[in-house]
Amino acid sequence: xxxxxxxxxxxxxxxxxxxxxxxxxxxxxxxxxxxxxxxxxxxxxxxxxxxxxxxxxxxxxxxxxxxxxxxxxxxxxxxxxxxxxxxxxxxxxxxxxxxxxxxxxxxxxxxxxxxxxxxxxxxxxxxxxxxxxxxxxxxxxxxxxxxxxxxxxxxxxxxxxxxxxxxxxxxxxxxxxxxxxxxxxxxxxxxxxxxxxxxxxxxxxxxxxxxxxxxxxxxxxxxxxxxxxxxxxxxxxxxxxxxxxxxxxxxxxxxxxxxxxxxxxxxxxxxxxxxxxxxxxxxxxxxxxxxxxxxxxxxxxxxxxxxxxxxxxxxxxx
Amino acid sequence: xxxxxxxxxxxxxxxxxxxxxxxxxxxxxxxxxxxxxxxxxxxxxxxxxxxxxxxxxxxxxxxxxxxxxxxxxxxxxxxxxxxxxxxxxxxxxxxxxxxxxxxxxxxxxxxxxxxxxxxxxxxxxxxxxxxxxxxxxxxxxxxxxxxxxxxxxxxxxxxxxxxxxxxxxxxxxxxxxxxxxxxxxxxxxxxxxxxxxxxxxxxxxxxxxxxxxxxxxxxxxxxxxxxxxxxxxxxxxxxxxxxxxxxxxxxxxxxxxxxxxxxxxxxxxxxxxxxxxxxxxxxxxxxxxxxxxxxxxxxxxxxxxxxxxxxxxxxxxx
Numbered sequence: 242x243x244x245x246x247x248x249x250x251x252x253x254x255x256x257x258x259x260x261x262x263x264x265x266x267x268x269x270x271x272x273x274x275x276x277x278x279x280x281x282x283x284x285x286x287x288x289x290x291x292x293x294x295x296x297x298x299x300x301x302x303x304x305x306x307x308x309x310x311x312x313x314x315x316x317x318x319x320x321x322x323x324x325x326x327x328x329x330x331x332x333x334x335x336x337x338x339x340x341x342x343x344x345x346x347x348x349x350x351x352x353x354x355x356x357x358x359x360x361x362x363x364x365x366x367x368x369x370x371x372x373x374x375x376x377x378x379x380x381x382x383x384x385x386x387x388x389x390x391x392x393x394x395x396x397x398x399x400x401x402x403x404x405x406x407x408x409x410x411x412x413x414x415x416x417x418x419x420x421x422x423x424x425x426x427x428x429x430x431x432x433x434x435x436x437x438x439x440x441x442x443x444x445x446x447x448x449x450x451x452x453x454x455x456x457x458x459x460x461x462x463x464x465x466x467x468x469x470x471x472x473x474x475x476x477x478x479x480x481x482x483x484x485x486x487x488x489x490x491x492x493x494x495x496x497x498x499x500x501x502x503x504x505x506x507x508x509x510x511x512x513x514x515x516x517x518x519x520x521x522x523x524x525x526x527x528x529x530x531x532x533x534x535x536x537x538x539x540x541x542x543x544x545x546x547x548x549x550x551x552x553x554x555x556x557x558x559x
Numbered sequence: 560x561x562x563x564x565x566x567x568x569x570x571x572x573x574x575x576x577x578x579x580x581x582x583x584x585x586x587x588x589x590x591x592x593x594x595x596x597x598x599x600x601x602x603x604x605x606x607x608x609x610x611x612x613x614x615x616x617x618x619x620x621x622x623x624x625x626x627x628x629x630x631x632x633x634x635x636x637x638x639x640x641x642x643x644x645x646x647x648x649x650x651x652x653x654x655x656x657x658x659x660x661x662x663x664x665x666x667x668x669x670x671x672x673x674x675x676x677x678x679x680x681x682x683x684x685x686x687x688x689x690x691x692x693x694x695x696x697x698x699x700x701x702x703x704x705x706x707x708x709x710x711x712x713x714x715x716x717x718x719x720x721x722x723x724x725x726x727x728x729x730x731x732x733x734x735x736x737x738x739x740x741x742x743x744x745x746x747x748x749x750x751x752x753x754x755x756x757x758x759x760x761x762x763x764x765x766x767x768x769x770x771x772x773x774x775x776x777x778x779x780x781x782x783x784x785x786x787x788x789x790x791x792x793x794x795x796x797x798x799x800x801x802x803x804x805x806x807x808x809x810x811x812x813x814x815x816x817x818x819x820x821x822x823x824x825x826x827x828x829x830x831x832x833x834x835x836x837x838x839x840x841x842x843x844x845x846x847x848x849x850x851x852x853x854x855x856x857x858x859x860x861x862x863x864x865x866x867x868x869x870x871x872x873x874x875x876x877x
Contacts, residue, residue, distance in 0.1 A: 400718045400728075401749055403742040407732035410718075414725035414732075424721040428829075431719055435806045439764055446761040488753045511746075 244356045246369070249342055250376035252356065253319070254285070260315035262340070263293040264323045265330035266474075269304075269395025269430065271322035272297060274344070274366040276304040277388035278321060281379040288313040294330035298475045300429055304388050317341055322366035322392075324526060325351045344369055349517055349526040364404040367392025371412045386419035391426055398482075399431050403512065403530060438476040441467065445480050449487075453553050456491045458484035461541055464498040481531075485509035492516070492552050496536075496545055504536040504544040508552075519555050523548070562674045564687070567660055568694035570674065571637070572603070578633035580658070581611040582641045583648035584792075587622075587713025587748065589640035590615060592662070592684040594622040595706035596639060599697040606631040612648035616792065618747055622706050635659055640684035640710075642844060643669045662687055667835055667844040682722040685710025689730045704737035709744055716800075717749050721830065721848060756794035759785065763798050767805075771871050774809045776802035779859055782816040799849075803827035810834070810870050814854075814863055822854040822862040826870075837873050841866070 244252070253259075259282055263271040275291040282289035288311050297305065318340045323329060324347035326337045343354035346369060348361035363369045367389040374381060381389070393413055397405045400413070417423050434442075445460045452459065460480060467477060477497060484493030493509040506523070509531050510516035516532035525534025536544035562570070571577075577600055581589040593609040600607035606629050615623065636658050641647060642665035644655045661672035664687060666679035681687045685707040692699060699707070711731055715723045718731070735741050752760075762784050768777045778798060785795060795815060802811030811827040824841070827849050828834035834850035843852020854862035 398717075398750075400731075401742075401745045405741065407735045410728040410732040410735070413718075414728040417725045417728070423723065427719045432716075432800075432804050433806050434804050439767075439805060443761060443764040446757055446764075449757075482750075486750050486752050487757060488751050 242356060243352075244342075244358050246358055246373050246376055249344065249356060249358050250373060253282075253317075253342060254377060256317040256341075257287055258313045258316040259287060259289045260318050260336075261289065261291045262318065262320040262323060262329055262332060262336060263291060264328040265294050267293045267295055267297060267301070268322075269301060270365045270367055270392035272301050272304050273388040273390075273392030273395070274321040274370050276308065277367065277370055277374065277385045277392075278319070279308065280385050280388070281374045281377055283308075283311075284379050285377065290315075292332060294332045298473075300475060301391075303429075304391060307384070319343070320354060321345070321370075322347070324349050326353045344373065347526075347528065349521075349528075362406070364402075364406060364409040365393045365396035367396070368409055368412055371416070381416070381419055383420040386416040386421045387426065390416040390421045390423060391430065394427060395430055399427055404528070434479075435472075435476060437470050437472040438479070440470040441472040441476055441480060442483070444470060445483055449484065451490075452549050453556060455487075455489045456556060457494065457549060457552055458487050458490045458492075459494045459496065459545060459549060460484050461545060462495065462497045463541060464500060464502075467497075481507035482509060485511065491556065492519070494548055494552065496541060496548065498541050502540075504539065504541060505533065506536055506544065506548050507531075507533045508548075513559065514556070519548075519552055522551050560674060561670075562660075562676050564676060564691050564694055567662065567674060567676050568691060571600075571635075571660060572695060574635040574659075575605055576631045576634040577605060577607045578636050578654075579607065579609045580636065580638040580641060580647055580650060580654060581609060582646040583612050585611045585613055585615060585619070586640075587619060588683045588685055588710035590619050590622050591706040591708075591710030591713070592639040592688050594626065595685065595688050595692065595703045595710075596637070597626065598703050598706070599692045599695055601626075601629075602697050603695065608633075610650060612650045619709075621747075622709060625702070637661070638672060639663070639688075640665070642667050644671045662691065665844075665846065667839075667846075680724070682720075682724060682727040683711045683714035685714070686727055686730055689734070699734070699737055701738040704734040704739045705744065708734040708739045708741060709748065712745060713748055717745055722846070752797075753790070753794055755788050755790040756797070758788040759790040759794055759798060760801070762788060763801055767802065769808075770867050771874060773805075773807045774874060775812065775867060775870055776805050776808045776810075777812045777814065777863060777867060778802050779863060780813060780815045781859060782818060782820075785815075799825035799827060803829065809874065810837070812866055812870065814859060814866065816859050820858075822857065822859060823851065824854055824862065824866050825849070825851045826866075831877065832874070837866075837870055840869050 279289045320343045340354040343357040346363040350359045450459045481495040495507045497505045508516040515529040520532040520534040523534040579593045597607045638661045658672040661675040664681040668677045763778045799813040813825045815823045826834040833847040838850040838852040841852040
């Protein structure tokens, strides 16, 4: 059932031994909201831990600084920023059907949890937590503010994306006043690229393909290409924003081949195009501006043909 | 003499026929503050115009939308975001020594104007104008808010740079509430690249040189290279941020050869390095994080040697 933030807080205050679940391929928002809630619950004297099926990228490890491991048998399961149980990845078989509270901002949230609070207009789940944590009676302090600030800037591209509202900017201002080293975090999230990442960008720029009079731009990242540059998963993430940034491009597509041959597609779109709708044709989802899907049972070339055809079809009907 | 914003407003309200000067190679802040003040003065029934020695880049032309030319003999000269009279370029011989009011945020401002108001902690001159224009009795409306928002985001890298304060974010939130199409402006300023610009980035990535164990990174942009890609001055501007963004780089240097063979150097630095100090050795200046200078009487290779040597010397003494 749908719950208000007040109802969610009242319920959570009654619970003990809480496991917080993040989505697979974790980003700053799922990890930042996870670490912030975990810190808040521990400050209330509760046992709490954050779980994710994938490892936390090195640039996000600061979010868990000083947070010691706690061993306990979980009695309460909460998910944050997880739009669908499928996105729990390898944790789905363990926790699927058992999630008691979900707080999220994805419009595509499938309401799988026993209690859910979804705010599709919030820029980030961390933005919702700025209002939620005080309802638990936990005042925001510097480490929590750092977690929340990180989630907000990673989901808004440092206040650049269309989801940024005046409320987002004011929340961030308040977090900065709690002592968040905002410039240091901004730099780590956006302004720092490894040499490997730069090498990968060069490769990406060399391989861009345009379709439909330049309305669609595609970057294919083969496994060999990524290996050759020495780039990490973290490095490849930012590449997805490049094709959409080109003048005249409405849909930017990045197709990435993983080590096991699986194909992952990232779509970035300009309004009025809804990237989530295109990805839903292949069982994926996300936001209007940014969505993703997995292409099963095909190679890079076939995947590219399929996604370009689906996108062109969508654009034609628009 | 130094004046408060209140004193500057009281004085300006007494003046007529006002020419507003911007700095050469105009950016969003000098143009945004110029157009905002011009609109405000006209709303008070005064004659006002904005002048710059260089043409306004196409992506900034929206700042002057609906602003008809006014012909009048200027009785009052104001400069905005101009740290030194030298930066008036070809307008210096005409207006040098005659500037009656300067509003600026550059710490390196040389106090050349008869009245000056400099706030080194303001993220942008446009941020100062958010407080100044209401003192003229002009409420901020949508077109003025658009001008001011543009200056703030261009000088802060969309709230990413170290000059961004909680006050900056709150001002921007208020401007958004006046109806500024923030996402559209963000995209035009930051997220849209011409194909020529992408081509130039590829070239830049191919020509990066590293010095002093990767603490200095240099991108040389020859005139031929820029010509070959078809990139404009606007396109080349953003390249300057690339070398500083590389992991481990403390000083990023971009050296650009202009059509007349003149060499322009842009420095970007990480704290504690002060880019302005290095550029001042060559008669340039700017902010700690971003500064520039012209290298006179030398070719690309010599310019690169000189600036790298000066930077290495600075780093050694740090």
